Structure formats: structure tokens, C-alpha cells
Amino acid sequence: MGNDNKFEYESLPIPSYEEAIGARPSSSRSHLDAEETTDQAERQGLLQRGPDPAARGDRRHGYQPPTVESARNSLDDLESSGSGSERGSLEALQRELAQMDVEDADHQSSSRRSQLRSRFSKRFNNLTRTLSSFNLPFRRFLPTLPRFTVHVDEARDGLKQNGCMILLRVFGLFLVAAIVYVFFISDLFNMNAKFIMGQSYSAASVENFVQGHINETNIAENLRKLTAYPHIAGTEGSFVLAEWIEAEFKQAGFDEAEMEEFQVYLNYPRPDGRKVAIIDPPELAWEAALEEDSEQTLVFHGHSKSGNVTGHLVYANYGSREDFQYLADQGIDLSGSIALVRYYGTETDRALKVKAAELAGAVGCIIYSDPAQDGFVRGPAFPDGRYMPADGTQRGAVSLMSWVVGDVLSPGFASTPHEKVRLRPEDSAGLTAIPSIPLAWRDAQRLLQVLKGHGSKVPAKWVGGVPDVDQWWTGDASSPTVNLMNLQDEETRQPIYNVVGRIIGLEQPEKKIIIGNHRDSWCLGSADPGSGTAVFLELARVFGELLTFGWRPLRTIEFISWDAEEYNLVGSTEHVEKEIKALREHGFAYINVDVGVSGKEFEASGSPLFERVITQILARISDPISNETLKDLWEKKKKRLGPLGSGSDYVAFQDIAGTSSVDFGFTGEPFPYHSCYENWDWMTKFGDPGFQYHKILGQFWGLLILQIADSPILPFDLEGYADHMAGYIADLESYAKSKNVPISGGVSETAARDVSVTFTPLHQAAAKLKADTAEFQGWAQVWHDSVWGSGGYENNVIAIQRLKHNVKLSHFETHLLDDRPDGGVPNRTQFKHVIFGPELWSGYDPTFFPAIRDSIDSGNWNLTQEWIDRVADILSFAGDQLFIHT
Numbered sequence: 067m068g069n070d071n072k073f074e075y076e077s078l079p080i081p082s083y084e085e086a087i088g089a090r091p092s093s094s095r096s097h098l099d100a101e102e103t104t105d106q107a108e109r110q111g112l113l114q115r116g117p118d119p120a121a122r123g124d125r126r127h128g129y130q131p132p133t134v135e136s137a138r139n140s141l142d143d144l145e146s147s148g149s150g151s152e153r154g155s156l157e158a159l160q161r162e163l164a165q166m167d168v169e170d171a172d173h174q175s176s177s178r179r180s181q182l183r184s185r186f187s188k189r190f191n192n193l194t195r196t197l198s199s200f201n202l203p204f205r206r207f208l209p210t211l212p213r214f215t216v217h218v219d220e221a222r223d224g225l226k227q228n229g230c231m232i233l234l235r236v237f238g239l240f241l242v243a244a245i246v247y248v249f250f251i252s253d254l255f256n257m258n259a260k261f262i263m264g265q266s267y268s269a270a271s272v273e274n275f276v277q278g279h280i281n282e283t284n285i286a287e288n289l290r291k292l293t294a295y296p297h298i299a300g301t302e303g304s305f306v307l308a309e310w311i312e313a314e315f316k317q318a319g320f321d322e323a324e325m326e327e328f329q330v331y332l333n334y335p336r337p338d339g340r341k342v343a344i345i346d347p348p349e350l351a352w353e354a355a356l357e358e359d360s361e362q363t364l365v366f367h368g369h370s371k372s373g374n375v376t377g378h379l380v381y382a383n384y385g386s387r388e389d390f391q392y393l394a395d396q397g398i399d400l401s402g403s404i405a406l407v408r409y410y411g412t413e414t415d416r417a418l419k420v421k422a423a424e425l426a427g428a429v430g431c432i433i434y435s436d437p438a439q440d441g442f443v444r445g446p447a448f449p450d451g452r453y454m455p456a457d458g459t460q461r462g463a464v465s466l467m468s469w470v471v472g473d474v475l476s477p478g479f480a481s482t483p484h485e486k487v488r489l490r491p492e493d494s495a496g497l498t499a500i501p502s503i504p505l506a507w508r509d510a511q512r513l514l515q516v517l518k519g520h521g522s523k524v525p526a527k528w529v530g531g532v533p534d535v536d537q538w539w540t541g542d543a544s545s546p547t548v549n550l551m552n553l554q555d556e557e558t559r560q561p562i563y564n565v566v567g568r569i570i571g572l573e574q575p576e577k578k579i580i581i582g583n584h585r586d587s588w589c590l591g592s593a594d595p596g597s598g599t600a601v602f603l604e605l606a607r608v609f610g611e612l613l614t615f616g617w618r619p620l621r622t623i624e625f626i627s628w629d630a631e632e633y634n635l636v637g638s639t640e641h642v643e644k645e646i647k648a649l650r651e652h653g654f655a656y657i658n659v660d661v662g663v664s665g666k667e668f669e670a671s672g673s674p675l676f677e678r679v680i681t682q683i684l685a686r687i688s689d690p691i692s693n694e695t696l697k698d699l700w701e702k703k704k705k706r707l708g709p710l711g712s713g714s715d716y717v718a719f720q721d722i723a724g725t726s727s728v729d730f731g732f733t734g735e736p737f738p739y740h741s742c743y744e745n746w747d748w749m750t751k752f753g754d755p756g757f758q759y760h761k762i763l764g765q766f767w768g769l770l771i772l773q774i775a776d777s778p779i780l781p782f783d784l785e786g787y788a789d790h791m792a793g794y795i796a797d798l799e800s801y802a803k804s805k806n807v808p809i810s811g812g813v814s815e816t817a818a819r820d821v822s823v824t825f826t827p828l829h830q831a832a833a834k835l836k837a838d839t840a841e842f843q844g845w846a847q848v849w850h851d852s853v854w855g856s857g858g859y860e861n862n863v864i865a866i867q868r869l870k871h872n873v874k875l876s877h878f879e880t881h882l883l884d885d886r887p888d889g890g891v892p893n894r895t896q897f898k899h900v901i902f903g904p905e906l907w908s909g910y911d912p913t914f915f916p917a918i919r920d921s922i923d924s925g926n927w928n929l930t931q932e933w934i935d936r937v938a939d940i941l942s943f944a945g946d947q948l949f950i951h952t
Contacts, residue, residue, distance in 0.1 A: 078706040098105070099318040110294035117774050118380035129203070182744045230548030239468050248868035262540075269615055273772055279660035281755035286750075288600035289760075292585075293746040294704025296363045299586035299630035299637075300332045307585050308563045308850040311627045314603055315567030320570040320625075328481045328640040330473040331491065332633060339553030340503060342432060342513075345376070346547035350516055355510035358457045362742035363589045365504055366435075366461035367416070367635045369474065372554050373501035375429040377404045378545040381517055381538070381835040382426075383528040384411030384417030385433070390426035398521055399543040401427035404550055406513055406541075408436040408530055409460055415909035417464040420502045430550040435460050438531030440736035441507060448743045452734075452752035456508040457591070458741040461588035465634040467712050470496030470893050471722075472639025475558060478896055479645035488558065496634065501552035507532050513548070514538065520545040564637045569609060571622040574869065577876070578622040580656045580725070581767075581773045582638060582715050584631030589742040598731065599627070599660035601764045608768060613830060619775040621654060626820040628715050631660075638715035649723040650883075655774045656719035657728040659767060663749075663759045665734015668766075671708040671912070672728030673720065673879060673902075674790045678783040680707060680728070681800065683769045696766070711912030713905035715895070721899045722949040724880035726782070732759045778853075779846050779868060780875045784839035784948075787878075791832040791941075792916040794901065799825055806923050807930065821927045827938035831945075838945035845871055874948050881944035884917070884936065891917045892929070902939045 249765055266504035291310070296301030307327060343353040353772030356365050379398060383389040393400060404805055407425035413419050415773030423431040437443045440454045445457045452458075465474055473481040474496035475489045491497055514535045521540035529538045565585075571577065583602040584595050606625055612750060630636035666689075671678055684697035692699070707728075710720050716727040737753065738744045754760055773781050800824070802809060812826040853860045860868070883898040884890055891897045897904070906923065913919050915937060921930040 068176065084656065093651045124622070138566060156708055157438065163622050176593055176775055177665055185581075188451070208314070217346065240325055247731065247889040249828055257272045265358065267615075269776065269887065270618060272612065272776070273614065273769055276768040276772060277686065277765045278789065279605060279611065280761050280768065282761040284607065285600045285604050285764065286757045287759045288603045289596050289749065289757075290746055291595055292596045292599055293590040293592050293749075296742075297585065297587055297591070298334075298363065298589075299633055300557070300562050301331075304464065304586045304629055308468040308565050308629065309586065311599075311603065312567075314606055315565070317670075318567070318606045319613045320606070320610065321565040321570045321906060322566070323392070324566050326564040326566055326641065326644075327424055327483055328473070328562055328564075328637065329483050329485075330508055330562055330630060330636050331369075331475045331556070331558050332562075332630065332635075333366075333369060333557070334370075334555045335364045336555060339366060339551065340364070340366065342375050342503060342509065342547060342552040343549045344379075344512070344516060344546050345549050346863050350546050350702055352512055354505060354512075355457070356459075356503075356505070356509070357743050358459055358506070360742045363461075365459045365550075366554065367420075367461065367502050367504060368588075369417075369465035369497060370420075370552055370554070371498055371501045372552060373430070374549070374553065375404070376547060376549045376550045377402045377508040378541065378543050379406060379513060379517060379548045380428070380521070380541040380545065381514065381528075381539075382423065383524070384408060384413050385422055385431070386411070386413035386426070387422045389528075390414065390422055392525075393540060394426070398538065398540055403428045403541075404432065404548045406432045406434065406510065408434055408439065408510075408751075410439040411435075411789060413908065414911065415468065415805050416462050417466050417498065417636040418468070418907060418909055419497045419732050420464045420500065421466060424500045425500055427788050428500060430552075432505050432510070433460075433502065434514070435507055437507055440535065440739065441531065443531035444736060448738055448752075452737050454738045454741065457506045458738045458743050459504050461504055461740045461746075463633045464502055465766065466498065466909070467634050467717075468906060470494065470905035471635050471638050471717055471896055472643065472713070474634060476640075476643075476925040478643065480640045482640075482644060483558075483561075491556070491558070497838065501550060503550060511535065516546045517541040519568060543560060551642050560638055564629055564641055565627040567606065567625040569613065569619060569623045569749075571620055572618040573620040573624050574872075576652050577654050577873075578618075578652055579654050580624045580626060580658060580719070581670045581771060581772065582626050582628060582658045583662075584660065584715055586627035586629050586632050586637075588632060588740045590745045591747050593664040593737060593753055594661045594739065595631070595858070596742065596752070597664070597760060597763075601662050601760055601767060602627070602659065604764050605768055605771070608764075609771075619772075621682050621775045623771065623775050631715055635712075635715055635717055639722070643719035645686050646723055649725055650854070650880050651722060653719070653725035654872075656725045657767070657770060658716040658727060658729040658731065659721075659763070660714040661731050662763050663735070663754045664733045664737050665753075666691065666759060668730070669708075669733050670728065670730035670731075671710050671712070672716075673726040674707065674787040675726050675782040675784065675831040675875075676728045677786050679770070679773050679781040680730075683773065686769065687762050687765055690756075690762065696762070709902050709912040710883070711910055713906075713910040717904070720879075721897045721903055724883045724899065726879045728770075732763060747864070763868040779849060780872045782875045782878075784875065784878060785836070788832070788836040788839045791835060791901075795825065795828050795832055797829075798915050798918060801919065802922055802930075807922055808927060823927050823931050823934065824936060827935050829939075831938040831941035835945045837940050838948055844872070846872060848912045879946060881947050882940060884940065890922075893919055900940050 089264075170356035192500060196897055233757075273920070292307065295303050312323050312325060340356060341353065342356065343695050344350050358365065378399075380393065380398060380403040382393060382405050385405065389412070390400065390405075405426070405428040407419050407423070409416065413597070414421065416910050419433060420431045424568070434439065434618075435454050435458060437447075437454070437456075440460075441447055441456070441458075444453050445454045448458070449455075470477045474494040475481070475491065476487070477496065479485070479487070481488075511532050511534065514530075514532055516538050517539040519539065521542035521544075524538045524540055566696060581602070583598045585599050587595060589595070602625070611621070626638075626641070630643075631638065657854055669686070670676075672680075681697060682702070684700055685695050687696045688694065689696060689699060708718055710727060710729060716729050719725040720727040734756075738748060799809070802825075805827065808822045810822040810826075845867075849864065852864060879899070884900050889898060889951060891894065897916060900917060901914065903913055905911040905913040906916070908922055915933075918930060918933045918937060921933050
């Protein structure tokens with residue numbers, strides 16, 4: 067468990083990157099050097115002393131822990147043990163790799179072919195230096211020829227000599243053409259045929275190496291360091307972890323390792339600026355404790371509105387729009403109220419709970435953790451079990467991530483340090499307009515008790531699990547008066563840092579696979595995101611070991627640690643907005659893990675392109691308990707790859723850049739989510755005591771990386787994508803009927819009959835896409851038969867066709883973007899993907915055809931038809947692009 071010292075918020079922000087690291091080079095750092103010890107000392111100094119206010123000017127706001135013994139201890143461990151990823155001698159690794167059959171059986175013959183090509187290349191270069199030199203090898207067969215230099219006494223022989231030289235040059239020209247054809251075009255000698263993996267390692271042996279070298283002890287040690295101290299985005303804790311992760315990338319031998327800075331809007335709570343209290347009637351006066359007993363970090367909502375408000379208390383169940391409508395229908399006065407709602411339920415997004423309260427007329431919102439959802443009602447609470455204890459409080463952001471994603475003051479463009487264009491917080495559509503605060507059920511209990519006799523008794527399904535609440539009432543204008551104070555420090559340009567490590571691809575270095583995980587957390591974050599980060603670092607170590615043998619992927623792999631994900635997916639979104647053109651052109655895939663392990667159930671969501679390869683990899687991995695393959699367990703429960711909604715760093719890649727994305731991890735029963743009880747002890751006792759699920763997560767993740775980055779043909783299933791489309795359209799039609807949309811040929815009796823909507827264009831486009839993808843994907847079988855039929859070699863002509871095939875595969879979802887200047891989902895135009903996106907009023911949940919759905923919700927049938935036609939055109943266009951010559 068981490069240090070129990072309280073980490074208080076003070077008025078000093080973290081230094082800028084340049085200020086923090088002094089004269090340290092800012093360019094890409096590809097190898098460890100003699101300055102590493104100095105870098106470690108700098109990081110230790112940063113933790114011990116914090117930034118120097120005199121050196122940085124008197125900036126008033128920010129967050130800095132005054133005592134960070136746990137952080138110092140973690141870095142001391144880092145100094146003593148290195149990176150925790152010692153690999154041993156190169157010779158030992160080579161022996162181990164040889165035992166695992168990493169070197170291909172044909173290595174020696176390949177070397178001989180390589181030597182032969184080298185000798186031939188030298189002779190060929192000499193041969194083609196000048197055309198006239200072609201007479202030299204044949205001189206013994208021809209009459210002696212004088213130098214082609216004109217003298218008076220040789221003039222009479224000039225015509226004869228010129229004729230010979232012309233013939234020789236013509237002969238040489240034909241010889242060059244013949245050699246080029248034989249060695250560079252035809253397969254006659256297969257001299258220039260390319261081994262399809264680009265090197266002498268078989269795909270199977272590399273996969274075996276990765277799967278066999280994921281080490282659970284290393285993962286556990288990584289997590290111990292990650293949970294040693296809090297690391298809220300934009301604070302010293304997150305910055306120090308960034309420095310450590312960068313050092314790990316260098317230790318692994320990555321080609322490039324660098325930090326990427328953005329300056330974004332973040333908020334931090336003031337210790338004396340928050341209060342929840344009953345102030346009237348006087349006999350009921352009471353004030354909430356607010357803080358957890360562990361006192362690691364202060365309780366607050368990220369991106370919450372600052373304010374000090376007072377109003378009558380009203381209980382609104384899960385805080386959905388339907389819940390507030392029920393209260394209004396019961397005659398409950400919500401204007402000027404303080405709404406009390408619970409987490410989870412019919413409205414999963416805490417930000418939308420606050421927004422619904424705001425729209426209902428409330429002036430403040432309190433969200434508490436009810437034990438019926440995540441506490442003792444479900445089972446023993448921490449430290450006796452996995453569930454949330456009485457004082458546990460779920461922190462989290464209340465920015466509207468299904469409306470605006472990333473930095474809420476720079477929607478649609480990157481908030482780089484030099485960017486001067488910014489919105490004001492009050493003008494951002496991504497922020498709520500009323501203050502909010504999270505609460506433990508220990509404190510919510512008193513608020514629920516004093517509502518008795520006010521308003522009306524709640525429906526049975528509104529009754530929660532808080533003990534000693536005799537009767538559950540809604541409250542009304544006569545309810546006790548509650549004061550909610552939420553005054554905070556707001557930083558409009560707070561520095562955050564992504565950490566990027568690159569392994570440059572061998573065949574297509576410009577094409578890349580991005581591997582992402584965020585590192586910031588609301589406290590210690592053993593599950594979210596520590597479990598994912600710990601495995602992420604182990605993968606970096608294992609791929610670094612592969613590099614020591616000369617292995618390289620065909621395409622570039624980027625490992626990126628995101629900052630400020632918890633606030634509004636900020637670090638990843640700003641990166642995508644900064645790199646948008648390059649990602650749309652060269653981004654092949656984005657692979658994301660957030661909460662890596664919180665249970666034993668494997669779950670995955672993503673683009674349908676990944677479904678087939680995911681199923682194949684699951685067949686290679688066994689569950690540590692049942693010993694059944696993950697594929698068998700997956701199929702027994704009839705699981706399928708679900709669509710992506712929102713809530714993690716894949717959003718900007720999938721919905722803005724059109725980079726095909728996937729997200730996965732092991733989940734389970736609720737846990738002390740976003741509280742300080744989500745710590746090292748929780749993981750080692752209840753989450754994954756033996757780190758076996760962390761280990762198989764690493765195996766799955768590593769194998770998926772290899773499949774996408776190193777398979778000659780991208781293992782994307784376009785036909786599977788097209789097959790899903792019919793189901794998506796059927797779901798959309800069902801939703802339209804539930805909203806009384808006047809569908810042509812089946813007009814609802816209650817719907818207006820002067821306008822009708824037809825889904826025929828979508829059905830036609832889906833049928834065309836199915837035919838297009840089947841024809842396009844057939845080429846992969848042609849390639850397979852041709853190349854593997856000739857022993858695994860391909861000539862340059864087929865190689866070029868393969869590369870073009872892969873590019874078209876990777877661009878398929880890019881072509882599913884509505885990339886018009888004013889395009890995107892209406893009123894939330896950051897989201898460009900016409901098939902997938904977050905649900906407007908359920909931000910974590912996915913939706914199909916978001917622009918059409920939003921148009922249906924608006925009740926505008928003309929707009930609905932316009933979007934149906936628009937999406938159908940984009941689907942047809944994406945199919946056409948598969949056959950455009952490039």
C-alpha cells in the first residue's frame with residue numbers, strides 16, 4: 067500500500083518541461099548515456115523540493131505534494147535496481163533465442179544468397195559504370211581495338227572503329243536490360259526475391275519469444291512503483307512517472323524516446339474550498355467529512371464548476387433525464403435545488419448526471435457511491451474484500467466527453483505551448499454550469515435520512531443500499547437546506563506530457579501502429595490505469611529484447627503513455643489533433659488498454675476489422691484457473707467484439723482520425739474505482755494476487771502487436787466489417803420505430819404523415835459494401851497461394867501490390883469519416899466517424915450511426931433523411947476506394 071501521508075494541494079503548478087530538466091536535450095533521445103544518473107538525481111530533487119517559485123515567477127495555482135516519501139522511496143528503488151528489466155548478456159539471450167527456434171532453418175542458405183547478391187551487385191555496378199567498358203570481358207574474342215581517340219594518322223580507320231563501338235554499345239544495352247529483367251523482375255533465379263518477413267526470424271518463433279517472456283514478477287514490480295504515490299494529471303507525480311517511463315523506453319533500446327507537451331485546462335481543489343453541509347433548520351445542522359480516512363488526495367470532480375450554492379435537497383435516483391422528468395411529473399420543485407444522485411445505473415456518465423440536474427433547474431449536484439452498486443451489499447468491502455468501503459469516494463471528471471473531447475478550451479485543434487487561440491471556460495460546450503462534488507455513502511447517509519417526510523416516497527427501484535435509512539423520500543421545496551461549496555484552483559494552461567517511444571519499421575517506417583495507455587490517476591490507481599501501465603512497460607522491455615537480436619517489425623511501433631486521460635481524454639486527443647494529417651495517411655491501427663486487470667473476464671471492444679485476429683489470438687492463451695483457452699471461454703459465453711463508445715483514449719483515433727482501434731482488458735465485479743483504496747494492497751489481495759491475469763494480458767497484447775505490425779498482409783477482416791453492417795442498420799431501424807419516425811412503407815399511426823423516411827439507401831450501400839469487400843479481400847488468398855507456394859518468397863512486383871493492399875486496408879475507416887469542413891455529428895462535430903461514436907446522452911456507451919441517431923432524437927425527419935443519404939454515400943465511397951489505383 068502506498069504511503070499514508072496526506073498529499074495536499076498548494077498553489078504552485080509543476081514546472082515546464084524545460085525548467086524541470088534544465089539543460090537536458092529536448093530532441094529525441096534514442097539511447098541511454100552518461101547523463102542518466104544526473105536525470106535520476108533531477109527527478110529526485112523535483113520530488114524532494116518541488117519547483118522553485120522564485121525561478122518561475124509567482125504563479126498562484128496548481129498542485130504540489132509537500133511530503134512525498136513514497137515517491138522518493140520509489141525512485142530510490144529505481145536507482146538501486148535499474149529499470150527492473152535486466153536482460154542478462156547478449157550471448158545468453160542469443161542461446162535462449164536459438165533454443166526457441168527463433169532463427170529460421172533456412173538462415174544459412176539465406177546468408178549464402180545474400181553473399182551471392184552482394185558479389186553480383188559489386189560486379190554489376192562496375193559493369194554499368196560506362197557502356198564502353200562492356201568490351202572488356204569479351205576482348206579476347208574480338209580483334210584488338212585501339213582507344214577511341216582521334217589522331218590524324220588514324221582518321222582513315224575512324225568509320226570502321228566507330229561502327230564496332232556502336233555495335234558493342236548496343237550489345238551492352240541489351241545485356242543490361244536482360245540482366246535487369248532476370249535478376250530484378252523475373253523469378254528465374256529468385257536472386258532478388260524478398261523473404262517476406264524481411265529477416266531471418268520466423269513469425270512463429272518471434273511470437274513464441276514474446277509470449278514466453280512476459281514476466282509477472284516484472285509486472286508486479288512495475289505496479290508497485292506506479293502505486294507508490296498519487297499522480298493526478300498535471301502534477302509532479304505524473305511528471306515523475308513520465309520521466310521514469312521515458313527512461314524505460316531508452317533502457318529497452320527504442321530508436322526514439324521523447325516527451326510531448328501540451329498546455330490545457332485543468333482544475334484542482336482547495337483544501338478549505340469544499341463543503342457539503344445542512345444549514346437549515348438549525349437543529350439538523352451537520353457537515354460532511356468529505357475526505358477518505360486514508361487522506362491521500364482531496365476529494366473532487368475534475369473540470370467541475372467553481373461555486374458556492376445553497377438550495378433545498380432533492381434525491382433523484384441515478385440522475386438520468388428520465389429520473390428528473392419523473393420528479394417533475396410528481397410536482398417536485400427542482401428549481402434552485404441541490405440534487406443528490408447515485409453513481410452507475412441508468413445514467414452511467416457522471417458528467418451527464420450533472421448536466422441533467424442543471425437542465426432540470428438544480429444549482430448544484432452531489433454524486434455518492436451507493437453500496438448497492440459497489441459496496442458491502444455486493445460483498446465484503448475493502449480491506450476485507452474487493453468492494454468500496456464506507457468512506458470510499460469515487461472521484462472523476464464531469465466534462466462532457468460525449469459532446470467535446472480533449473482540452474475543453476481548444477476543441478478541434480491541438481493545445482500546443484505556442485497555440486494562442488483559446489476559448490474561455492464559460493464559453494466551452496464541454497463544461498457543466500453548476501458545481502458538483504462526489505461523496506461517500508457514509509456522508510450521503512445523513513442527507514438521505516433528513517429527507518424523510520419531504521416530497522413523496524420513491525419507487526422501489528429508487529431505493530439504494532445505504533443502511534439506517536428508514537424510508538426513502540424524494541424531497542421537495544420543504545426539504546432541509548444544503549450548502550454546497552466547491553471553490554478550486556483553475557489552470558487554463560497547465561502543462562501535461564505524453565511520453566512517446568518508437569521502434570522504427572523495416573519495410574514501411576512511415577506506417578505505424580500506436581500502442582496506448584494513460585498513466586495519470588485520481589489517486590494511486592492500481593487498476594485504473596496502473597494494471598495496464600505495468601503490462602505496457604513489460605511489453606516495452608520484451609520488445610527491447612527482440613531488438614537486441616536485430617529483429618525489427620515491418621511497420622513502426624509507437625508506445626505512448628498518455629497524460630490527463632482522466633480529465634477528458636486530453637493527452638491522446640491533443641496528440642491526434644496535432645498529428646491528424648499523418649495519422650489519416652500513415653496510422654494503421656491504434657491498440658488501447660486502460661484498466662488492464664480488475665477481474666477475470668476478458669472483454670474487448672473495437673472496430674470489426676479486429677474480430678477475426680482477436681479470436682485467433684485468444685485460442686493461443688489459456689485461462690490460469692480453468693486452463694481452458696480464452697477463445698473457448700469467449701465462445702461459451704457467446705461474446706463478440708463490441709463497438710467502441712467513449713471513456714478511454716481510443717476515441718480520438720477511431721472517431722476523429724479514422725484509425726481503426728481496439729480496447730481490451732480483464733474485468734470483474736465493482737471495485738473501489740477512482741478512490742484511494744484502489745491501491746497496491748487491493749490488487750495483491752483481491753484484484754490479481756498472483757499477477758497471472760496481468761501476464762496473459764501481456765501475452766495477448768504482445769501477440770496482437772506482432773500480428774498488426776509484422777504480418778506481411780494486415781490481418782484486418784473487411785468482410786466481417788461488412789457483415790456487421792446489416793445488423794447495425796437493423797438496430798437503427800428499430801430505434802427509429804421506437805421514436806415514431808414515419809418510415810416509408812410502415813408509417814407509425816402517431817407520426818406525422820407529410821414526411822417519410824426511408825432506409826433503402828443504407829441497405830443498398832451495405833449490400834454494395836459486402837460485394838466490394840469480398841472481391842477486395844480475395845487478393846489476399848491470391849498472394850498467399852503465390853508467395854507461400856514458392857517457399858515464402860515474393861518478387862518486387864507482388865511486394866508492391868501487397869503494400870498497396872495494406873494501405874487500402876488501413877485507409878478503409880479513414881474513408882468512413884465525414885471530413886467535410888463543416889462535417890461531423892451535428893452539434894458535436896469533433897466526432898467524424900459515420901458508423902461509430904459515443905451516445906449523446908450516455909457518454910460511455912457506443913452508438914451506431916451517431917449523426918442519424920441524433921437527428922432522430924431531434925425530431926427533424928428531413929435532417930434524418932439527409933443524414934441517411936449522406937452516410938450511404940460515404941459507405942459506397944469507402945467501397946469504391948478499395949479499387950482506386952494508387
